[in-house]
Amino acid sequence: MKELVIVSGKGGTGKTCVAGSLAVLARNKVMVDSDVDAANLHLLLQPEEHEKRPFYGLPKAVIEKKDCLECGLCTNLCRFDAIREFVVNPSACEGCGVCFHACPVDAVKMVDHLAGYLYLSDTKYGPLVHAQLGIAEGNSGKLVSAVRQQAKEIAEKEGHDLIITDGPPGIGCPVIASLSGVDLALIVTEPTLSGIHDLERVLALVEHFQGKAAVCINKWDLSPLNSREIESFCAAGDVSVVGKIPYEPAVNDAVRLGRPVVQYDCGRVAEEVVNMWDRLVKLLSL
Ligand code: SF4
Numbered sequence: 001m002k003e004l005v006i007v008s009g010k011g012g013t014g015k016t017c018v019a020g021s022l023a024v025l026a027r028n029k030v031m032v033d034s035d036v037d038a039a040n041l042h043l044l045l046q047p048e049e050h051e052k053r054p055f056y057g058l059p060k061a062v063i064e065k066k067d068c069l070e071c072g073l074c075t076n077l078c079r080f081d082a083i084r085e086f087v088v089n090p091s092a093c094e095g096c097g098v099c100f101h102a103c104p105v106d107a108v109k110m111v112d113h114l115a116g117y118l119y120l121s122d123t124k125y126g127p128l129v130h131a132q133l134g135i136a137e138g139n140s141g142k143l144v145s146a147v148r149q150q151a152k153e154i155a156e157k158e159g160h161d162l163i164i165t166d167g168p169p170g171i172g173c174p175v176i177a178s179l180s181g182v183d184l185a186l187i188v189t190e191p192t193l194s195g196i197h198d199l200e201r202v203l204a205l206v207e208h209f210q211g212k213a214a215v216c217i218n219k220w221d222l223s224p225l226n227s228r229e230i231e232s233f234c235a236a237g238d239v240s241v242v243g244k245i246p247y248e249p250a251v252n253d254a255v256r257l258g259r260p261v262v263q264y265d266c267g268r269v270a271e272e273v274v275n276m277w278d279r280l281v282k283l284l285s286l
């Protein structure tokens, strides 16, 4: 089984558009949306949800008022300033357990904490695993790992030979959890100065995990000069530029209508995405 993850140094580069089109083009795969803070691949794939599972993050502290001596020890020890007047603020509590261990009268309990949901769905392009983390919840990396694990179980059980993940933007914890152990990371970038900087950062992360990367330049023709710079940078690092997608206003219409661009009249964009998929198939040795 192979794993392809689509990432970008920041949001808004067209990563999910690419993921939605690869969902149409790839055969026998499981799709994953690991952007658990703001999942949106489902808007393009229009899934039918068949299971919703609760996701529990790290347990959080709760002080039993009736047992508390109000000695203040826990308040002083909490590095996250999560305890005020002998009440724990669950949004600030990081679940470290220091107060639990320190309390002389066992007045602190560590309680399971519902942090979000994981969804198993069917789409006309195959299974989709996605998730939603609650507002202001941490543990996004843990939920990403749970989503990936679930996708692997489905792929093994149903005999799929590929997992395609629409990864989170940026280079933080959920991206790290999405990248570890994958066969190929497709980095979607734009030909702007900040795009080049973000590409360098995410490529460094992929290299840190000793992973293989390929690059797609979205809207490349908006700045042929910067696109050439990206191509030179990639060539120097032996990274393939597998796609150069031109700017096409109809892409916005496709997104607004919830349609993958390869199934919409997007001119040369669809053609280039198909060509890019052919190159990815070769890189993945599918
Ligand atoms: S350490 Fe225990 S007894 Fe002391 S204030 Fe905290 S919860 Fe109450």
Ligand code: SF4
Residues within 6 Å of the ligand: 060, 061, 077, 078, 079, 080, 081, 082, 083, 088, 092, 093, 094, 095, 096, 097, 098, 099, 100
């Ligand atoms: S578990 Fe840790 S972060 Fe949470 S209230 Fe206790 S000491 Fe603070």
